[in-house]
Amino acid sequence: MIELLQLRKEFPTKHGTVTALDGLTLEVPDAAIHGIVGPSGAGKSTLIRCLTLLERPTAGAVRIDGVDLTALPERELRQQRRRIGMVFQHVNLFDSRTAGANVAYPLRVAGLSKTKAKARAAELLEMVGLADRAGAYPAQLSGGQQQRVGIARALASSPSVLLCDEPSSALDWSTTRHLLEVIKNVSTTLGLTVLIITHEMAVVRQVCDSVSLLAKGRIVQSGPIGEVVADYGSQLSRDLIPLAAAPVGETRAQVEVSFSSADFSIQEVLRLLADLPDQVAIEAGTLETLAGHRVGRFSLHGQPEALKPAIARLREAGLYVTAISAAEKAEAAADSAAEVRSEAELEPGAAAQPGADTQLGADAEGGAPATPETEGEAGDQDAERHRATKASEEE
Amino acid sequence: MVEAILAASGGTYFSNTAFTSRIGAAILETLGQVAVSALVGVVVGLPLGLAVWYTARTGLAPNRLVNRILNVVVDLGRAIPFIVLMLLLIGFTRWLLGSTIGWQGGVPALAIGCIPFYARLAENAVRGVPLGKIEAAQMAGATRWQITWGVAVREARPDLVAAATVTFITLIGYSMITGTIGAGGLGDLIYNWGYTRNQTDILVMVVVIVLIMVEAIQILGDLIVRRLDHTR
Structure with missing residues (x-):
């Protein structure tokens, strides 16, 4: 000990x-x-x-x-x-x-x-x-x-x-x-x-x-x-289940939905994701067993107006959804004027969706979106690991 | 070539009996003088160098004051010109050996001059052992004594031997000077026969012999280093 x-x-x-x-x-x-x-x-x-x-x-x-x-x-x-x-x-x-x-x-x-x-x-x-x-x-x-x-x-x-x-x-x-x-x-x-x-x-x-x-x-x-x-929004959770970074267009928004078999039935979550409208693209995702739990994280992309109802639906089911860019950050920006950076990043999305946050505002507590840097880092690490696996012939 | 020299000189170079009758003994005397001095230098210089390393800021028992004093001793020792050291030590040598004549007469000055020289080289060598290895030994539960000899000195062995080779060769150079106070060897041949009696051929031949000795010692030293060095 x-x-x-x-x-x-x-x-x-x-x-x-x-x-x-x-x-x-x-x-x-x-x-x-x-x-x-x-x-x-x-x-x-x-x-x-x-x-x-x-x-x-x-x-x-x-x-x-x-x-x-x-x-x-x-x-x-x-x-x-x-x-x-x-x-x-x-x-x-x-x-x-x-x-x-x-x-x-x-x-x-x-x-x-x-x-x-x-x-x-x-x-x-x-x-x-x-x-x-x-x-x-x-x-x-x-x-x-x-x-x-x-x-x-x-x-x-x-x-x-x-x-x-x-x-x-x-x-x-x-x-x-x-x-x-x-x-x-x-x-x-x-x-x-x-x-x-x-x-x-x-x-x-x-x-x-x-x-x-x-x-x-x-x-x-x-x-x-x-x-x-x-603890889906935490730094360690994000670092332990990294997602490859997918490019997001100027007008598109990105959110991540995270879940664990400790809290949800995986099948149910997947069904929920499958039922999302076609305008919401599932760009990246991972599902694996860690420490006896199946844990997953999916990255959803789409136009902010298409993403908003999807987010609402997932949150209604109790899933953890966090904004990575655009639409959802508009919400965060509205809730906390202090987040100068996200405000600046969000100009297009925010302009396209005036007042859209009323619908989702209730869940502002989901906050603490990861910064873009950590996201990029996790992606790099992952890529590096794959390269290392390929390159190694030793033993 | 040798024949050509002999033919041209007659009584000089290899037919110079002042040279041929003395050279064998002179080589042995010089080697003996240098070997004994180097031995003393290493035996005393190594612990001195280790003490400097041991008390340094990153050493096993940092002690600023002791470290400062030891450093001054080592540096002052190296700062004294050899000829001054030799002349200063004439009295001490007479008291110790009864005379400065004979190859033994050069030993005290050479040995004492050698101690700080080797101490500094040894300290550098031991300092080159990565701190991580010292810490690995600490974590293994080794005492400071065990770490000093079993890890620091052992890991630095190739460098310590290389330093000893440098020291030995440097001593050969200095031992020529002791010929001026009658301390035998090749130095005696140079000074009393080559220089004083104005026989340039003796000077030339002694230089050639010293060159061969130096080269042989360097080769031997490198050989031992290669044997001890397991990193390549």
Whole structure:
């Protein structure tokens, strides 16, 4: 079990204090795989460095299985660190040692005899599928193999917690998938609590039971995958179920409808979508099973006047509908004069539909439309992933 | 070519008995002098360099004051011109060895001059080990001592050997100067036979021999580096 309590980290700089972690609290229960995502600069790296006490937090507590690491003197901290396995972004294998010796290193420094450490290292290498490469030096291994050796080394001292800091950032997607498979397997067989820091939503989708979104040193959203996904308008939900961006014409509008089998019958939703008039185009969509729930998101395009009644119908059925552009933003603009940007974007749609919002105004609470940038980003990521899958021949 | 030189010179170059009778011993003396000095330089210089790395801001035990002092020691040590160091150490050498005559007479000055030189090179080499590897060792539960020798020094081994090669070759150059205080070897041949007795042929031949020695040591050093370096 990992507990972070009011964790705070400040860096003094010439231009004043920079707060990297701003009173962060997080609990990862035993044997869970938890993902932490967030844009660069959100504090992900600082979080993991503070968690391992490689960087001393300014305030707050780090508890691993109930032991507060921040309170320990050097010697005991060293002991406790053996209960934390760490997988690094840059792997950080020792180039001067073979794969086997790298895995044996934590055991050797703990005083285990060479033969015993070697035997245990062989077991661990077998667990990550590299039994035959014990004698190879890191430079003779591929990136994916190196990271698997890294995992084996992290597991050498039988830790109860495995921390992974962007473990797949240097790997292509098929290698990443394989690596995540390995992490998932060892976590299940050894009952490990795993914390994965990543910027790839695909990593979260594949292995995580729960996820937290980090921004500006705080956790802004957190929960089991099923829950965060069902919070349709939330950042994590949108990032976890990305839709390819489809081009929208000047006069057309775009909305997204999101749903989960936790709340709806999928068949019913699909029937509802099928019954929409022909003027409403279903341009993009996804339906998949995530964390035991079928979750879906569809992108509808059309002239604002055709879209409006469709939106009303879907909302009547209780579905979550959010505006991406044009017509629906006209509504948002009418409701909140503060949204200067959407107002500017919306001129044509708004002009075409004066007063049309009365019909839909009741549901203004559905607000928080995602910005166009995040949409584009999600699309890019997706495209990149597909490219990676195609390009990879390794393993 | 050798025959041509012999024919043309008669009593010079390879038929110069002042040279032929001394050269074998001189080579051995110089090698002995440099080897002992380099050994002392590395054995003392490495820990000194490590101490600089260890106490640096990103080191295992940052200590600004100690780091500053060590840096000053290393830099001052390298700033003193060798000839000044050698002359200053004549008294110390006499006290230690009873005389400055013989190849041993050059050792104290060469060794002491070598220590800060190698210390700085060693510090650079160890600093080149990525911080991530040090952190990986910390996470493995290694002590600072284990990290220093088992990770930092071990990972830097190719660079440390390359630095030792540079040091050794630099010492060969400096050891020629010790010939002026009677400390034997090739330096003695250059100064007392080539320069003082005005035999240019001896100077030329010693230079050629030194060139061969330097090349041989460089090749040997590169060979060891290749053996230790598993990154390519």
